[in-house]
Amino acid sequence: MLEQIVTPLLSWYDKHARVLPWREDTAAYRVWVSEIMLQQTRVEAVKPFFERFIKALPDVQALSEAPEDELLKLWEGLGYYNRVRNMQKAARVIVSEYGGDFPADYEKLLSLPGLGHYTAGAVSSIAFGIPMPAVDGNVLRVLSRVTASYEDVLKQSVKTAMEAEVKKIIPADRAGDFNQALIEIGAIVCVPNGKAKCEICPLAFLCEAYKKGIVDELPKKKVKRERRIEDRTILILKEGDRVGIRKRPSKGLLAGLYELPGLEGHLSEEEVLAQVKAWGYAPLRILPLTGAKHIFSHVEWHMTGYAISLEETENMDQEGLLFVDVKETEEHYPIPAAFAAYAEYLNISLGQEKYKEGK
Incomplete structure (x- = not known):
């Protein structure tokens, strides 16, 4: 036939x-x-x-x-x-x-x-x-x-x-x-x-x-297994016109890409500030951000976020963090779309969002 x-x-x-x-x-x-x-x-x-x-x-x-x-x-x-x-x-x-x-x-x-x-x-x-x-x-x-x-x-x-x-x-x-x-x-x-x-x-x-x-x-497809849910707290750490990013491990999810630093779980302002201070930074202001979700093939990130202004110190690049000019992150550092909702607070676009805006 x-x-x-x-x-x-x-x-x-x-x-x-x-x-x-x-x-x-x-x-x-x-x-x-x-x-x-x-x-x-x-x-x-x-x-x-x-x-x-x-x-x-x-x-x-x-x-x-x-x-x-x-x-x-x-x-x-x-x-x-x-x-x-x-x-x-x-x-x-x-x-x-x-x-x-x-x-x-x-x-x-x-x-x-x-x-x-x-x-x-x-x-x-x-x-x-x-x-x-x-x-x-x-x-x-x-x-x-x-x-x-x-x-x-x-x-x-x-x-x-x-x-x-x-x-x-x-x-x-x-x-x-x-x-x-x-x-x-x-x-x-x-x-x-x-x-x-x-x-x-x-x-x-x-x-x-x-x-x-x-x-x-039709067509018939076997029902896929449910994705694992992971709660994450995403941090936008800013010092002047610079933002803190870090490179993910060379293996695993989003291997080798750059990310906005994240913590496991949905943390309170107090918990986040305590962690940032433990890293050796001096927070000036903290602003809660809206929640976001990103779906991978086998896992979902349910995210909350905070924007934190930091006082400049002699050594900003620590704890694996690299502080770079905000616009440089958009032009030179590969950051996955999982962070797109929080990239908006930096006034930058990631991946497909760039093309929607004709950038």
């Missing part, structure tokens, strides 16, 4: 494909960067990140040589920072083993750090025309509905089986277009959460879920 989707899908894509910066030039490096960025981030949000990243690091060689802080700053706001670290590892392999050129070989691409079956399939098909599948969440949703499959799409065995089915029908002369068409229709037509636009879908004529009226029931 799936063979019947090829012609109408490609015809639809030829007319309705979105104009995207990484489609203007399908060099392997650009395809790769865009695909990693697009994982769990909306297309419209990715555009400015992609353009800034490519401008700063235009090729594999530049990526392989980028200092970590610059790399993480370019990624600020996209989350999942290990992805860009793996990109740099892969870039270094490409430079050392392939002379800086992406290998036009699916298996060699798959062997690179951070490239799974989807990314290897996307790069090999879009950049090199190799007929290999690129099955992401959009494709899993489309295929589940077309075939009316109730199998759990989060199971690797189900994804592997769908990849095998797609591989059978990929047209050798339009492999990249076909994969992008499947992804595209899932992104803008066969969308999730009861919003599917079946009335304009070119695959509705053979979609089993549409015929049976079960589109909203």
